[in-house]
Amino acid sequence: MFHFDVESLHFDPWRTLALVVSVTLVVLIFYKPKHNLPPGPKGLPVLGNVFQLPKTQQFRRFTEWKEEFGMTFNLQSKPELMILAGPIFSLNIAGQKLVVLNSHKVTGDLLERRSTIYSDRPRFIMAGEILTRNLVISFCGYGDLWRKMRKAAYEGLNVRAAEAYQPLQEKDAAVLVDNVLKDPNSWADHLERSAASTVFTAVYGMESIKSKDDPLVARINDFVHRLTRAAMPGSYLVEILPIMKHLPEALAPWKKEGMEWHRKQTAMFQGLLAKVKSQMNAGQAKPSFAATLIEQKPNQLSPKEASWLAGTMLAAGTETTAGALTVFVLAMRLYPDVMKKAQAEIDAVVGRDRLPIFQDQAQLPYIRAIIKEVLRWRPVTPLGVPRRVMKDDFYEGYFIPEGSLVFANIWAINHDPTVFPDHDEFRPEGYLDETGTVDVVPAETGNEGHASYGFGRRICVGLNLANQALFIDIASFLWAASIEPAYDKTGAEIVPSAMKLLDEGVAVRPAPFQCNIVPRSEDVNAMLEVAKRKLW
Ligand code: HEM
Numbered sequence: 167m168f169h170f171d172v173e174s175l176h177f178d179p180w181r182t183l184a185l186v187v188s189v190t191l192v193v194l195i196f197y198k199p200k201h202n203l204p205p206g207p208k209g210l211p212v213l214g215n216v217f218q219l220p221k222t223q224q225f226r227r228f229t230e231w232k233e234e235f236g237m238t239f240n241l242q243s244k245p246e247l248m249i250l251a252g253p254i255f256s257l258n259i260a261g262q263k264l265v266v267l268n269s270h271k272v273t274g275d276l277l278e279r280r281s282t283i284y285s286d287r288p289r290f291i292m293a294g295e296i297l298t299r300n301l302v303i304s305f306c307g308y309g310d311l312w313r314k315m316r317k318a319a320y321e322g323l324n325v326r327a328a329e330a331y332q333p334l335q336e337k338d339a340a341v342l343v344d345n346v347l348k349d350p351n352s353w354a355d356h357l358e359r360s361a362a363s364t365v366f367t368a369v370y371g372m373e374s375i376k377s378k379d380d381p382l383v384a385r386i387n388d389f390v391h392r393l394t395r396a397a398m399p400g401s402y403l404v405e406i407l408p409i410m411k412h413l414p415e416a417l418a419p420w421k422k423e424g425m426e427w428h429r430k431q432t433a434m435f436q437g438l439l440a441k442v443k444s445q446m447n448a449g450q451a452k453p454s455f456a457a458t459l460i461e462q463k464p465n466q467l468s469p470k471e472a473s474w475l476a477g478t479m480l481a482a483g484t485e486t487t488a489g490a491l492t493v494f495v496l497a498m499r500l501y502p503d504v505m506k507k508a509q510a511e512i513d514a515v516v517g518r519d520r521l522p523i524f525q526d527q528a529q530l531p532y533i534r535a536i537i538k539e540v541l542r543w544r545p546v547t548p549l550g551v552p553r554r555v556m557k558d559d560f561y562e563g564y565f566i567p568e569g570s571l572v573f574a575n576i577w578a579i580n581h582d583p584t585v586f587p588d589h590d591e592f593r594p595e596g597y598l599d600e601t602g603t604v605d606v607v608p609a610e611t612g613n614e615g616h617a618s619y620g621f622g623r624r625i626c627v628g629l630n631l632a633n634q635a636l637f638i639d640i641a642s643f644l645w646a647a648s649i650e651p652a653y654d655k656t657g658a659e660i661v662p663s664a665m666k667l668l669d670e671g672v673a674v675r676p677a678p679f680q681c682n683i684v685p686r687s688e689d690v691n692a693m694l695e696v697a698k699r700k701l702w
Pocket residue numbers: 303304305316365478479480482483484486487490546547550551552618619620621622623624625626627628629631632
């Protein structure tokens with residue numbers, strides 16, 4: 167029978183302490199509190215949602231999921247926020263947690279107000295470590311090298327510094343308009359050249375690239391495409407099996423080729439920086455981003471780091487600016503009333519005797535609104551550049567584990583019907599007050615009024631340069647030409663699709679479409695010659 171011995175119950179402090187410590191350890195080791203990840207689509211065991219993600223234009227599927235999971239967001243504590251449908255959901259990609267943010271409120275809360283733990287980038291083995299040896303600021307982890315590069319980039323591209331590049335951008339816009347009018351069928355190529363040239367001249371202060379066939383355009387495009395392709399998930403096996411990075415070059419031709427490419431690219435960037443330096447020494451240099459890097463205080467960036475920082479701007483700025491200019495042409499083709507209103511504004515302010523210049527910007531509110539609307543309506547980087555969470559975090563009751571990849575669904579944020587009621591229409595008026603003269607931005611949408619330049623500490627560092635390029639190119643284009651319908655053989659109007667997009671990795675742009683670019687008046691070419699002579 168059981169015998170209960172009271173004597174054995176005497177209080178032994180050491181034994182009690184040992185018991186408490188053991189119980190605590192067992193609880194800490196074995197008890198996993200049930201943390202709720204943000205909701206998400208049900209996936210397969212182990213592989214999770216791998217097969218539910220389309221290969222391209224993932225932002226479309228993400229936006230559908232945003233609608234689907236909107237209703238499950240746990241905001242009982244703040245019912246006033248229920249209006250923000252589907253702001254956060256999560257996916258499991260074969261064990262890798264992916265968190266997608268879909269509203270200004272959530273990106274503001276996490277990417278901006280908690281930026282100390284949301285500003286890292288994921289590991290890019292091919293694009294970041296092999297091809298570029300971690301010298302590309304956009305792929306750099308949130309550490310000392312990124313801080314140094316970001317500081318130097320800001321010094322050369324902040325709003326004041328960017329003003330110094332305006333004279334070269336004005337010239338470049340005249341070249342764009344001239345080329346488009348002389349060879350209207352190749353308008354898309356001319357936009358490509360113009361974007362490459364405007365970034366190139368600002369970065370190196372050299373003469374603009376005049377022809378789309380200039381070998382430099384091909385080299386810049388090769389650089390951009392190589393990097394964006396390498397950064398695309400699934401392009402290289404080494405991203406899934408990182409151990410392959412240590413294979414000897416003989417067994418890994420992709421690695422050998424990548425390292426060879428890195429050497430060539432470094433030589434090109436160092437050569438361009440050396441040329442700027444010799445122009446500076448000869449007193450012939452124009453203001454440029456590269457010049458600000460050469461003049462930086464000692465102990466900032468090494469010469470190789472500085473040369474890559476300048477070169478990176480070409481990659482980051484060309485494809486994006488060219489994409490946004492293509493969106494502009496599409497919008498003008500589909501919304502002729504907007505185009506006519508913009509042209510009337512330009513004629514009233516600029517007149518017909520000269521091309522628009524930057525000083526006109528203050529008197530051209532409708533053109534400023536068109537630029538914001540171009541970036542909002544069809545964002546060229548609809549998922550931005552991914553982040554990596556540096557520490558376990560909780561948000562609105564949801565658990566976001568360290569190491570999760572975070573995507574800001576810029577497309578969904580820019581098309582949030584609670585912020586932009588006619589979100590699928592191209593409506594620059596949304597950025598103006600009722601008098602049509604004062605800029606307004608919808609609440610919560612930040613300084614720009616859209617999310618297309620990203621967020622917080624890693625917001626696009628080239629946004630001032632991009633806004634300047636878009637202003638002068640768009641104003642000059644509309645001053646000189648109209649974008650009219652093209653017709654097929656039967657005489658029927660060809661209507662381009664507003665939704666057919668071409669996915670080029672990080673950047674997305676409208677799929678090729680036909681339109682007719684016509685001079686606005688018979689004497690526009692003659693006027694352009696006069697304007698060009700004044701500029702040169
Ligand atoms: C329409 C034009 C452009 C768009 C829409 C755009 C958009 C973006 C976006 C979404 C990001 C990621 C931000 C984030 O992680 O939150 C970014 C980063 C960046 N952009 Fe742009 N960009 C444009 C033009 C430019 C230009 C002209 C330059 C340079 C001259 C530039 C340089 C960069 C750099 C260096 C980064 C990386 C910043 C970092 O990681 O710290 N961009 N851009």
